[in-house]
Amino acid sequence: MDVNWSTIDPVRFAEKKESEGESPIYLWIGVLPGSLSFGRAQDAAVGCQKILRTAGFPDIEVSLRESFFFKSKGPRLFKDDGDVLDIINGMVDIRNPFTPSLGVQIAPGDESSHEGTGALYFRESEASGRILLLTTRHVALPPSRPSSRLYSRKDPGSGQRNNIIILSDKAYKKAADTMLETLEAQQSRIRRSESFVKSFGEPTEGESPENIKKREHGYTSIAGARWIIKDVNKCQNEIKSWEPPENRVIGNVIYSPAISVTSDQCIEDWAMINIDPDVIDLETFQGNVLYLGGRFSHGDWKRKMRSSVPDFKYPFGRLFPAQGVVSLDELCYSNQQDPEGTNHFMVFKQGTATGATIGWMAGIKSVIRHHDVTGSRRTSMEVAVHSRHDDGPFSAPGDSGSIVVDGRGRIVGMIFGGSGLGTKKFADLTYITPYAWLEERIRKAFPDSFLYPTKQVEDWM
Incomplete structure (x- = not known):
């Protein structure tokens, strides 16, 4: 008999009030859920017992259970509150x-x-310790899988796990390559600085204050480069074990409605991920904060955002809190203006493909026709985000699931797609699901859930 088994464990079962003496040994065989009927399971158990008796183990019992094997230990994510030196x-x-x-x-x-x-x-609820992460269904459960059925696995023991990893293979390689490039740059900096210091020769009595200061500057540069090299080497050692995708598992999909266009003409495309315990250090976890580093300096952020949000503030630690929700009415009737005086809603996001980007959102909805792999077509009305002048595209493939916020950190919506020529690697226009609408759908599936509390930013620039 062909049995799709997952694990075989020798165990003993005992009741608290069981009489003295050892309980029998069982071979506890895990089989893939739904792969074996009750009758066939009985036949399989009898067959296993015959094999054991023939092999000289007549006293061993056999029991079957539904289960999967999965790796329970994922990576421990780094803390997201870098200190002053890390920022510098x-x-x-x-x-x-x-x-x-x-x-x-x-x-x-x-x-x-x-x-x-x-x-x-x-947070799943006040009572539950589970941390959930929202994204789109087409990210969590790719188009290669059926999208027309509800997916639900809220009970950890039910059904097959659909694991989620941090960093795609491409993203992991990019992050690892950045470390190598940083090491090369700092080693080059040391060579240049050593050559610079050497050009002044050995310190002499009566040397000019200017030469002394320049030599000290060279030594400081060497020390700074060595410090960075030490930190990068430490980081490299910490992520060595992350390279295989199975070692980057941070959780699994527990719920996702079928992708559909609802009666109010919005596309429903979302999924909820349960983050595995110990992946996030709750002592240092900042909650819902967007990372603003990388592409723009803090001066760029202030200049670009203050044209529409005069009181925009940049967090010293580069972690911008997302809190509060923009209502559906405000999405369509905003009084924010772009530099030309046109009413627009200024927003930004942090995404996998394009990093931190800034865009403008017009109040009039766009009409989108969705074509799926079966050839069927659906039409929806969606909110569009336009790129900001010469800053480049607002999004690209890989940014689906990114949360979009306004200049005060209020949550606007989640990116689910874009439009443009297929030959381009970016979107001319980006489309988002309004969070005020999405929040109602989430509450129906997770009635006691709430946004994870965000730590308050104390230092602003």
Whole structure:
């Protein structure tokens, strides 16, 4: 008989009030859920017992259970609250891909080249310790799988796990390559600085103050480069074991409604991920904060955002809190203006493909026709985000799931797609699901859930 078994464990079962003496040994055989009827399970158990008796083990019993084998230990994500020195020397940028800050770079465990972005963290309830992560269904459960049925696995013991990993293969390689490039740059910096110091010769009595200061500057540069090299080497050692995708598992999909266009003409495309215990250090976890480092300096952020949000503030630690929700009415009737005086809603996001980007959102909805793999077509009305002048595209493939916020950190929506020529690697227009609408859908499935509390930023620039 062909049995899809997963594990075989020798165990003893005992009741608390059982009489003296050892209980019998069982071979506890795990079989894939739904793969064996009760009758066939009985036949399989009898067959196993015959084999055991023939082999000289007549006293061993056989019991079958439904179960999967999975690796329970995922990576421990780095803390997302870099100290002052990390910010000054750029280590916060190098470490960020390995932290839980938004947008966290994710991919399905069995399709690790299919990258996307995590949107927001939730607590399942006050009583539950589970941390949930929102994203789109087409990221968590790729198009290669049926999208027309509800997916639900809220009970950890039910059904097959669909694992989610941090960093697609491409994203992991990019982060690792950045470390190598940083090491090369700092080693080059040391060589240049040593040559610079050598050009002044040995210190002499009566040397000019200017030469003394320049030599000290060279030594300081060498010391700074060596410090960065030490930190990068430490980071490299910490992520060596992360390279295989199975070692980057951070959780699994527990719920996702079928992709559909609802009666109010919105596309429903979302999924909830349960983050495995011990993946996030709750002592240092900042909650729903977007990382603003990388592409723009803090001066760029202030200049670009203050044209529409005069009181925009930049967090010293580069972690911008997402809190509050923009209502559906305000999405359509905003009084924010772009530099030309046109009413627009200024927003930004952090995503896997394009990093931190800034865009404008018009109040009039766009009409989208969705074509799926079966050839069927559906039409929906969606909110579009336009790129900001010469800043480049607002999103690209891989940014699906990114959360979009306004200049005050209020949650606007989640990216689910874009439009443009297929030959381009970016979107001309980006489309988002309004969070105020999505929140109602989430509450129906998780009635006691709430956004994970965000730590308050104390230092602003």
